[in-house]
Amino acid sequence: MYKTTIMQEVEKILRGFGSKYLVENKINKSKVIEDIDNYDKNLIEVMLQSSTIKHNFTSEIAGHRIFKTNKFIEVFQADEFWKDSYTKFSNKIGLTSNETFLDEATEVILDFPYKDTVLKASMSKEDTDKNDLKPDEPFLNEIIAREEIDILLDKKILVNAKKYTAETEEEVSDISKKDNLILKGNNLLALHTLKERYPEKVKLIYIDPPYNLKGDSFKYNDKFSKSTWLTFMKNRLEIARELLSDEGSIWISISDKEMHYLKILADEIFGENSFVGTLPRKTRDGKSDVPFNLSQDFDWLLVYTKGNVEDPVVGREIDRKYYKTEDFPERPWRTADLTKQTTAKERPNSNFTMINPKTGKEYPVNPKRSWAVTKDTFQSYYDAGGIGFPDDYEFMSGNRPFRRVFKDEDEANTKPTYVSSDFMVKDFILSLAKDVKNQKGNDQIDELFSRDDFDYAKPEELIKLIIDVTTSEDDIVLDFFMGSATTQAVAHKMGRQYIGIEQMNYINTVSVPRLQKVIKGEQGGISAAVNWKGGGSFVYAELMEKNRGYLDDVIGASDQNTLRNVFNLMLENADFDFRVKLDELKDGFNTLSLDDQKRALVKIIDKNQLYYNFSEIDDANVRDLISDSDYAFNQSFYKEEDDE
Known part of the structure; x- marks a missing residue:
């Protein structure tokens, strides 16, 4: 490893103290910093004898030589000593960004392009394809250190507020709790603008962020590092978590290139115990001329929640078949499994032959799946109607006892039914594997606009699947990488409230026009499946640019x-x-x-x-730039709930 002159000199001095500043022959960084910070006489005296140290870390004031301990410590922390430091590996292991652990990083990645591109002088693949810019134009992605930020993340003034209905598009001076909302502006700053109005109120967040890929038809910044992308995601996921409700979930579409890194990051932000699962989605039917002759035809859905394991994060009402029988004339019932995955040997109290009290027929236990009840509890369950036998009914098929669940019990259970075997594994996974490929999303955009505005638009069917299993009507759905507004279009058709954020100008040529078509009753995508006829409205506003x-x-x-x-x-x-x-x-x-x-x-x-901060709205030079309607809209948007 290359070492600068200063590094070589400092290491020489430290090794001169024997083992005092070494651990396993590596520099003990924390011990050095501790002694410098405490003005250790012996260490500083030796340091000052070095002309290299004296030149770089001292000043002469009024005839006295001053050792700049703060500057030395700063350089010592930031330079290549960090890579050799014993403490790097003794303290913790994790993702790093610029030699700092990611969960300790304070930088903000401010601007970023839509989806799979990196911010060049243009901000999107669409702009580059218009030949406005050459491939060698500069990259303008911006990283800002925390100490350079003071008012960046304050809530912003909103302007050009409009309300769209099927009949009208007009200025609006207020917004209700139930209004759908579309914001134009940088998504990180827009999320912080939302945090006081929608804290812990969003039931579902779906995002399709930049995949940080290289190759294909996109123009990428080869210097764009994994750590910068992770910091970019960290900034946005942290504030998104503040908006998520206690039982809400976030679903992130991601490729295999960054999925595993993103999971480590999300574990830190949401907590490992909040990880719900990883689901594959088939994106295409194969491609030739691929690395290693393996066509990677899947991307992934990474799912987290703020809820607990027992919370109904994933679930939905299921149309069930209930039986009406003479023995329970007023209580329709359905069948359920009466066994557990544990073996009979593992549950000795459940290792018994079950006998039908009516017919005397015996049902031996399955050695590999014990009964869900014990010898002692069988009779109480049976007397309450909770256990039934197939030989009791002529219409009943099967040859095993079953658990009887009454319809009134299902209706009394407010928690959505667990659907791992019934829905998630079968319908959901099968649909992800065959019904929601990228081409379907592209075709849906083509039908709406007669041109290929987005090469990788997600199909409406994918968003419907997710909304189906995570939300109910009127729940809030958020997508802050809005793009072509697929999430918002589906949420509108399914009766969910939604929020969308997009900073690109195509929000006004693609995203908003698409939602206008939705409220006028367009019949593409999932419209037939949900019997969509049109209606509803949404509010549009922009962060006021400065x-x-x-x-x-x-x-x-x-x-x-x-x-x-x-x-x-x-x-x-x-x-x-x-x-x-x-x-x-x-x-x-x-x-x-x-x-x-x-x-x-x-x-x-x-x-x-x-952008202009809301705190500036009454400044005379700012107030003159804002219409009376927009001024009133801001007062409505930011007013306290108690004032409503």
Whole structure:
């Protein structure tokens, strides 16, 4: 491993103390930091004898040499000593980002493109395909350190609020608890904008995030690291968890490339005990010219909850067959299994021959599956009607005793029926394996818009399957990678309340128009299956752009003259990072290439000021920019529940 001059010098000094700062011949990082922080006389004296250390970590003030312990510790923590440090492996094991454990990371990955692309100068594959940008244009994905953030995650002002119905599209000045909501803006900041209005109120979150793939027809940033993608997901999953209800669940579509890493991350955020399961979905029918001659034709659904194991996270009402018999004239009943998976040997109290009291017929226990009742409890269950025998009824098939469940017992049970064998394994898995491939989603988009706007739109049938087993009517469904609005379209048709977030401009050319077609009664996708006839409404609003507008102008500039004009406007009105030396940038700006000019301007924009915060709404210079209708909408959106 390459070591800098400073690293070599520090290691030489530390090894000079024998084993004091070593553990298994590796630098004991925590011990070094402890002694430096406590101004250990012996260690600092030796450090100050080194010209290298003296040059890099000391200053002379009023004739005295000052050792910059804070600077030394900062460099010592951040540099390559970390990789050799004994404490890295003795303390914990986990995912890391920039040599810091991911669950301790405080960075924010702010901007990111839609789905499988990485944020270039354009923000989507659709933009790149329009030949507006060349493949070598700069990547503008932004990482912000926590210490650079102060007001970034505060709730934002919302503008251009409209309500859409089948008949009208009009400005709206208020929003009710039951309104469906579509937001345009950065999804991380939009999620934080929602956190006070919808805390722990969302029953289902479905997301189809960027897969972080490479290859195929997409243009990828080869320097985009796994740790950056994981930090990006971490930022959003943490705030999403705050919105999820106690019995809610989150379903994440993901490829096998990142699925296992994402599970480790999700375990940290939601807790290992909140992991519900991983389900495969077939995406296509095979492909030639693939690595290792294996066509990976599946992606995955990673499922977590905030609930407990006994909570009804997955379940639904099932149409059951009930019998009406003379022995229970007022109580229809159904059959259920009367055995357990444990063997007769493992449950000796359940190892007995069951005898039908009416006919005397004997039913020996299955050695591999014991009875669910014991010798002592059999009679009480039988007297209560809880056990039946096939030889009691001419219509009954089978040759084993059964557990009798009365309809009134089912109706009294508010918890959805556990459906592992009845629904999840059979119908759900079979549908995931054959009925919800990507091509079906693409065809549905083509039918709506007569063009291929999204190459990997999920089919409506997939979202219906998930909504079916996780929600009831009027529950809230959230998708903050909204894309073509498949989730919202299905939720609308199924009578669920929904929230969608999308930052791309196609929200107004694809997503919203699709929902307009839905409320007017379009008959694609699942419409026939749910007998959809149209109706309903949704509210649309945008996070009020501030510096965000300049970012779009920078990204969209096609030549240096255009970009220079944008820069001049920014100098008059934009908010810059306080550390930027604008005079130096202005002097050297014309010497940079177009790509480097764009990188520089994106870098210096103050990311805390991408959108206007709600706290600024009454400032005179901000209030003049907001219509009276939008001002009233914000007051309605952010008012306390007690005020409603």
